[in-house]
Amino acid sequence: MRYLPLTQPDREAMLGVIGAETIDDLFVDVPAIAQLDGPIRDLPMHASELAVERHMTALARKNLTAGEAPFFLGCGAYRHHVPASVDHLIQRGEFLTAYTPYQPEIAQGTLQMLFEFQTQVARLLGTDVANASMYDGSTACWEAIGMARRVTKRGKAILSGGLHPHYVSVAKTMAKYTGDHLETSLPTLSVETDIDTLIAAIDDDTSCVVVQYPDILGRIADLRPLADACHAKKALLVAVVTEPVALGALKSPGEMDADIVVGEGQSIGVGLQFGGPYVGLMGCKEKYIRQMPGRFCGETVDAEGKRGFVLTLSTREQHIRREKATSNICTNSGLCALAFSIHMTLLGEAGLRALAATNHAGAVAAAERLAKVPGVELVNDAFFNEFTLKLSKEARPVVRALADKGILAGVSLGRLYPGADGLANGLVVAVTETTTSEDVETLASALEEALA
Amino acid sequence: MNTINQSGWRPTTPETCEGSTGTFTGNRALMLEEALIFEIGSTDTTGVEVAEPAEVASRLGGLARNTPIGLPGLSEPETVRHYTRLSRQNYAIDLGLFPLGSCTMKHNPRLNEKMARLPGFADVHPLQPVDTVQGALGVINELAVWLIELTGMHGVAMTPKAGAHGELCGILCIKAALDAKGEGHRKVILVPESAHGTNPATAAFAGYTVEDIPATAEGRVDVEALKARLGPDVAGVMITNPNTCGLFEREMRTISDAVHAAGGFVYCDGANFNAIVGRVRPGDLGIDAMHINLHKTFSTPHGGGGPGSGPVVLSKALSPYGPLPFTERHADGHITLVEEETVGDRHPHSFGRMCAFNGQMGMFTRALTYILSHGADGLRQVAEDSVLNANYILRSLEDTLAAPFAASGPCMHEAIFSDDGLPEGFSTIDIAKGLIDEGYHPMTMYFPLVVHGAMLVEPTETESKAALDQFIGALRSVAERAKAGDESLRSAPHFAPRRRLDETLAARKPVLVWKDPELAQAAE
Numbered sequence: 014m015r016y017l018p019l020t021q022p023d024r025e026a027m028l029g030v031i032g033a034e035t036i037d038d039l040f041v042d043v044p045a046i047a048q049l050d051g052p053i054r055d056l057p058m059h060a061s062e063l064a065v066e067r068h069m070t071a072l073a074r075k076n077l078t079a080g081e082a083p084f085f086l087g088c089g090a091y092r093h094h095v096p097a098s099v100d101h102l103i104q105r106g107e108f109l110t111a112y113t114p115y116q117p118e119i120a121q122g123t124l125q126m127l128f129e130f131q132t133q134v135a136r137l138l139g140t141d142v143a144n145a146s147m148y149d150g151s152t153a154c155w156e157a158i159g160m161a162r163r164v165t166k167r168g169k170a171i172l173s174g175g176l177h178p179h180y181v182s183v184a185k186t187m188a189k190y191t192g193d194h195l196e197t198s199l200p201t202l203s204v205e206t207d208i209d210t211l212i213a214a215i216d217d218d219t220s221c222v223v224v225q226y227p228d229i230l231g232r233i234a235d236l237r238p239l240a241d242a243c244h245a246k247k248a249l250l251v252a253v254v255t256e257p258v259a260l261g262a263l264k265s266p267g268e269m270d271a272d273i274v275v276g277e278g279q280s281i282g283v284g285l286q287f288g289g290p291y292v293g294l295m296g297c298k299e300k301y302i303r304q305m306p307g308r309f310c311g312e313t314v315d316a317e318g319k320r321g322f323v324l325t326l327s328t329r330e331q332h333i334r335r336e337k338a339t340s341n342i343c344t345n346s347g348l349c350a351l352a353f354s355i356h357m358t359l360l361g362e363a364g365l366r367a368l369a370a371t372n373h374a375g376a377v378a379a380a381e382r383l384a385k386v387p388g389v390e391l392v393n394d395a396f397f398n399e400f401t402l403k404l405s406k407e408a409r410p411v412v413r414a415l416a417d418k419g420i421l422a423g424v425s426l427g428r429l430y431p432g433a434d435g436l437a438n439g440l441v442v443a444v445t446e447t448t449t450s451e452d453v454e455t456l457a458s459a460l461e462e463a464l465a
Numbered sequence: 466m467n468t469i470n471q472s473g474w475r476p477t478t479p480e481t482c483e484g485s486t487g488t489f490t491g492n493r494a495l496m497l498e499e500a501l502i503f504e505i506g507s508t509d510t511t512g513v514e515v516a517e518p519a520e521v522a523s524r525l526g527g528l529a530r531n532t533p534i535g536l537p538g539l540s541e542p543e544t545v546r547h548y549t550r551l552s553r554q555n556y557a558i559d560l561g562l563f564p565l566g567s568c569t570m571k572h573n574p575r576l577n578e579k580m581a582r583l584p585g586f587a588d589v590h591p592l593q594p595v596d597t598v599q600g601a602l603g604v605i606n607e608l609a610v611w612l613i614e615l616t617g618m619h620g621v622a623m624t625p626k627a628g629a630h631g632e633l634c635g636i637l638c639i640k641a642a643l644d645a646k647g648e649g650h651r652k653v654i655l656v657p658e659s660a661h662g663t664n665p666a667t668a669a670f671a672g673y674t675v676e677d678i679p680a681t682a683e684g685r686v687d688v689e690a691l692k693a694r695l696g697p698d699v700a701g702v703m704i705t706n707p708n709t710c711g712l713f714e715r716e717m718r719t720i721s722d723a724v725h726a727a728g729g730f731v732y733c734d735g736a737n738f739n740a741i742v743g744r745v746r747p748g749d750l751g752i753d754a755m756h757i758n759l760h761k762t763f764s765t766p767h768g769g770g771g772p773g774s775g776p777v778v779l780s781k782a783l784s785p786y787g788p789l790p791f792t793e794r795h796a797d798g799h800i801t802l803v804e805e806e807t808v809g810d811r812h813p814h815s816f817g818r819m820c821a822f823n824g825q826m827g828m829f830t831r832a833l834t835y836i837l838s839h840g841a842d843g844l845r846q847v848a849e850d851s852v853l854n855a856n857y858i859l860r861s862l863e864d865t866l867a868a869p870f871a872a873s874g875p876c877m878h879e880a881i882f883s884d885d886g887l888p889e890g891f892s893t894i895d896i897a898k899g900l901i902d903e904g905y906h907p908m909t910m911y912f913p914l915v916v917h918g919a920m921l922v923e924p925t926e927t928e929s930k931a932a933l934d935q936f937i938g939a940l941r942s943v944a945e946r947a948k949a950g951d952e953s954l955r956s957a958p959h960f961a962p963r964r965r966l967d968e969t970l971a972a973r974k975p976v977l978v979w980k981d982p983e984l985a986q987a988a989e
Contacts, residue, residue: 073585075600106559186817288591288822290772348768361538395526
C-alpha cells in the first residue's frame with residue numbers, strides 16, 4: 014500500500030517497544046461485538062494508481078462538461094477562465110497541506126494571504142472589514158441573518174423574492190431551529206425587482222432585509238432607498254452577491270450603505286466543481302465585527318517588533334466560547350480563498366474592470382440576439398452578465414431537449430421553482446468571457462427550432 | 466550559543482538575529498520577507514489579458530461603478546513569486562510530521578488532486594440536467610456506499626460542508642426525529658467535558674441546553690454519571706469515540722443502549738475515525754449519527770483551514786430526516802437527484818436543505834480516489850498503523866513527559882501528555898514553540914480541557930519509523946531542556962520566520978484590513 018511507509022519488520026520492532034504481542038493487543042478496549050475479524054466483506058481491495066485512474070476517468074467521461082458545449086448556466090455558479098498560475102500556486106504543498114494557522118510563527122504564508130484576502134473582499138464588497146471566508150454563499154447568507162438578529166435583537170427577516178431559492182431554502186431550514194421568522198416570496202417575471210414591496214414590509218420587529226444584487230433573474234436595482242428604509246426602522250440591510258465579477262462594473266452594496274454584504278466567491282479562481290467546494294465572502298461595517306461569525310486574521314508584531322499576522326478575535330468562536338459562540342463554524346474555505354485571492358491579484362482593479370466590461374458587453378449582445386428569436390421575450394431591462402428570457406413554452410423541457418443536442422442552454426426556473434406556474438416559462442441565461450458569439454448563435458438557432 | 470538544531474539548515478543563531486536582521490533586505494538567504502500586495506502592486510497593473518468588450522450600450526441601470534475599488538494587481542511573474550515566497554513561510558505535511566491531535570494530518574496523495582481536476586468533475590455546473598452529470602452523481606453515490614459500509618450505518622447525508630456543519634446536520638436529524646415523535650420537549654444535550662468546542666456550539670445553535678458529562682480518572686466518560694442524568698428531558702448525547710484523550714470508549718454500547726432506553730439519540734463526533742476505520746463499525750456500537758471529516762480520515766487536503774467536508778452517516782431511525790439534496794440510484798443504474806421538487810414523495814420527513822447545490826464535490830472525488838486506492842484491506846491497515854504509531858510515541862516518551870492516561874490501556878491514534886512535572890514558569894506552549902525550532906509543527910496544545918496543559922500528539926499512519934524516531938528524539942530533547950529550566954525555550958521559536966506574535970495586541974486593536982498608512986494617518 015503505497016501510502017503506508019511502515020514495513021513489517023518496523024511494525025514488529027515497534028510492537029516490541031510498546032510491549033504488545035500483536036496489533037490486536039492495541040485494540041483490546043474495543044468490545045468484541047464491534048471488532049471485525051478482517052477487511053469488510055464485499056468491498057474492493059486496494060488498487061494501483063493506474064487502476065484507480067481508469068475507474069475515475071470512466072466516471073468523469075459520463076459527464077457533459079461545460080467546456081465541451083455552448084454553455085449558459087449561472088444562477089449562483091459561473092464559468093470563468095481561471096489563469097493557469099492560480100491552480101499551480103494553490104497546489105504548492107506549503108499551502109495545500111498546511112493546517113489552520115493556529116501556530117502563527119510557521120504559518121505566516123497562509124496568514125498574510127488571509128489578511129490580503131480580507132482586504133480584497135472588503136474593498137470589493139464596499140465594507141469596512143471582511144472575514145477569512147465562509148463555507149459558501151448560501152451558508153454565509155444564513156449566518157448574516159443570524160448576525161442581524163444578534164445585532165438588532167429582533168427575530169424577523171424579510172427575504173427578497175429575488176434571492177437565490179437555495180439560499181432561501183437554507184435560511185428556512187435554519188430558522189426552524191433558531192426561531193427566526195422569515196418572510197419570503199417568489200420572484201415574478203417582470204422588469205422590476207421587489208424593492209418597493211420590501212420597503213413597505215419593514216417594521217419595528219424587522220432584524221434585516223436580505224436582497225440579492227444582481228438578483229436571481231439578473232435584475233439590478235439601486236439599494237440605497239432600501240438601506241435608508243431599513244435604517245429608519247433600525248433594521249439592517251443584508252446584500253447578497255452571487256457573481257462577484259459584477260462588482261467590477263457595478264456600485265458595491267457597501268457604497269449603497271448595506272450593513273452586511275455576503276457573497277459567493279466561486280467566480281473568481283475557484284471553478285464550477287459541480288457545486289463545491291466554493292468560498293463564502295462576508296463583510297460588514299466595522300461596528301458589527303464582534304457579532305460576525307468565522308475566522309479573522311489580524312495584523313500584529315512579533316517579539317522583535319516585526320510585522321506579522323495572527324488569527325484574532327477568537328473569543329467569538331466555538332473553540333473558546335463553546336456553547337456561547339457566535340456560530341459553530343470551525344473550518345473556513347482556506348484554499349478556495351487562496352484561489353480567489355491569487356486570481357484577484359492577477360486581475361487587479363484594471364483586469365477586474367476589463368473582465369466585467371467584457372462580460373457585460375457579451376451579455377448585452379447575447380440578450381439582444383436571443384430576444385429576436387420568435388417566442389422569446391427578454392424580461393430584464395438592466396442586468397450584468399445574466400438575464401432572464403420568457404419563452405413561449407415551458408423552459409425545462411426545452412433545456413432538456415437542448416442538452417440532448419449538446420447545448421447547455423441555461424437554468425430553467427422550473428428547476429429552481431418546481432410547481433410555480435408563473436415562472437415555468439423562465440430561462441436564466443449567463444454569458445461570460447468564456448462564451449463566444451458562435452455559442453450564442455448556436456443557442457439562438459436551437460431555441461428557434463425548439464420553440465417553433 | 467544555543468545548539469539545539471544540530472542537523473539541518475538554520476539561517477542564523479539567536480544571538481545574532483536578536484534585534485537586527487543584519488541584511489539590507491531583511492531577508493536571510495532562503496528565508497525571504499515578502500511585502501503585502503497593497504505595498505507592491507498597483508491598480509493599473511494586471512497579469513491577465515481580457516478580450517476587448519464588444520461595442521454595445523451599457524444596460525447597468527444607472528448603477529455603473531464610478532469610484533475606485535482599490536484592488537492592486539501584479540504581473541504574472543510577480544504574482545507567482547509573491548505566493549511562492551509566502552508559501553515558504555508555512556509549515557506543511559509535505560515538509561514534515563504534523564502531529565496535531567484530533568486533526569489527522571496525514572499525507573495527501575497527489576492522485577486525488579489529479580482526479581479532482583478531470584474536466585468531467587471540475588468543469589460541470591451543479592444545475593445541469595441530471596442526464597448530463599451521471600458521472601458526477603455516480604461519484605457521490607459510490608462514495609456514499611463506501612461510507613455506509615465502512616461505518617455499518619443505514620444512510621448518509623453528503624451535503625454538509627465541514628465537520629461542524631455535519632454535527633449540525635446530525636443534531637437537526639435528532640431534533641426532527643424527536644419532533645416527529647411528539648417529543649420536542651426534550652431540550653438537553655449531554656456533552657463530555659473533553660469534547661471539541663464545536664459540539665456544545667452546535668447543540669446550542671439548534672436550541673438545546675448543553676450539560677457536561679464528567680470524565681473518570683482514567684479518561685473515559687463516567688457512565689454511571691451519564692446514566693443518572695438521562696431522563697425525559699434529554700434529547701441525546703454527543704460523544705467522541707475514540708475520545709479526545711486518545712482512548713476508546715469501552716462502554717460505548719452500554720451508553721448507546723441506556724440513551725436509547727431513555728428515549729434519546731446518540732451522536733458520535735467522527736473526528737477520530739481514523740483510528741478505527743476498517744476495523745470497527747460505529748453502527749455496531751449503537752450510534753445514530755456520526756460525521757466523517759473527509760479532510761481527516763480520507764486524506765483530502767486541509768488547505769490552510771479548509772475547505773472541509775463532513776458527510777454524516779445515519780441510523781435507520783434518523784435516515785428519514787436527512788437533508789436535501791441526495792442521490793438515488795435506480796435499478797437500471799440511472800441516478801437521480803432528490804431535491805425539493807420530488808421530496809414530497811421520496812423523502813417527506815427531510816429537515817430541509819443545508820447549503821446550495823450538492824456538497825463538496827471536489828472533496829468527494831478526492832476521498833473516493835483515496836478509498837479506492839486503499840480498498841477495504843488498506844483502510845484496515847491505516848487504522849492499525851495509525852494506532853501503532855501513536856502507541857510507539859506514547860511508550861517511547863512516557864519516561865520523559867507525564868502521560869496521564871498511560872495506565873488506562875493502549876491509546877488509539879493519538880497520545881496525550883500533560884505539563885505535569887515541568888518546572889515553575891514553563892508550560893506546554895514552551896514545549897510547542899521549542900518543537901518549531903526543531904523543524905516540527907507543534908502538537909495540539911491545551912486540548913482537551915480535562916488534562917492540564919494537554920499535549921495531544923497524533924502522528925498518523927503515513928509516518929515512517931525513522932520519522933517517528935527523529936520526532937521522539939526532538940520532543941524528548943525539548944522536554945529535557947524545559948525540565949532543566951532552559952530559559953531560551955520561553956522565547957522560542959528562534960529560527961522561524963517570526964518570533965512569538967503579540968496576540969493580545971491583535972485582539973485589543975484589531976487591524977483586519979490593510980489601510981494606506983498615509984490615508985490612515987490623515988484620518989486620525
